Amino acid sequence: METLREFAQVQRQQLPDDVATYVRELIISGRVRSGTFLRIEAIAKALNISTTPVREGLLQLQSESFVRLVPRRGFVVLGFTKQDVRDIFWAQALLAGELARRAAGAMTDETIAEIQLNEETYERAVNAGVPSLYHKAGHDFHRAINRSSGSTRLSMMLGTMVRQLPNRFYGMIEGQVHDTIMYHTKIIEALRRRDSSEAQQWMRDHIVAGGEHLINHLTSEGIWQDDQAG
DSSP states (O other): OOHHHHHHHHHHHHHHHHHHHHHHHHHHSSOOOOOOOEEEHHHHHHHHHHHHHHHHHHHHHHHHTTTETTTEEEEEEEOHHHHHHHHHHHHHHHHHHHHHHHHHHHHHHHHHHHHHHHHHHHHHHHHHHHHHHHHHHHHHHHHHHHHHEEEOOHHOOOHHHTTSOOOHHHSTTTTTTHHHHHHHHHHHHHHTTTOHHHHHHHHHHHHHHHHHHHHHHHHHTSSSSSSSOO
């Protein structure tokens, strides 16, 4: 019985995060635009949940400046600029690069083999055209490196930053997946040589390049109508 209660508690805590992820993707993909008021009931219906976690998830997004609560009117979508995207990826790149640097100094042959296997799984999934699989393999690739750094708190900080822009979204952008294979290969080579500086630099370049791919894609989709978007 205690296990069931604990499971229910975890589920209740996870639902607002699921809402935040869902709405982030709506905003970043352009399916809902700046100035749009979000209907809590519609989001609850789409996710098959109650309205309470929807409101909690939207409050979470308000703290990230994706939405704003307008009294007596509800949550309105806020705009975001190219510079906002670059800033988020810049911060991610700094953290991920530092974790890669630390991991290189603590790398074991077993961990390198694990990271290499994750990359091979990623490439097979890309060739098979299965986004859900290469998203997971890419996540596992980075998680193995972050775990090897021995820096739990820094990894948690990176996780918070990563959630602000959905990997599943920009990971499927044309060109991004093929660049990822190149960067992953360079990172593995640096880790295998225990070259901390190169591992750090390739990881930074990898993350920053991902941000530029996302910006180019959103620009082509008409998310930003003029140069005022940064």
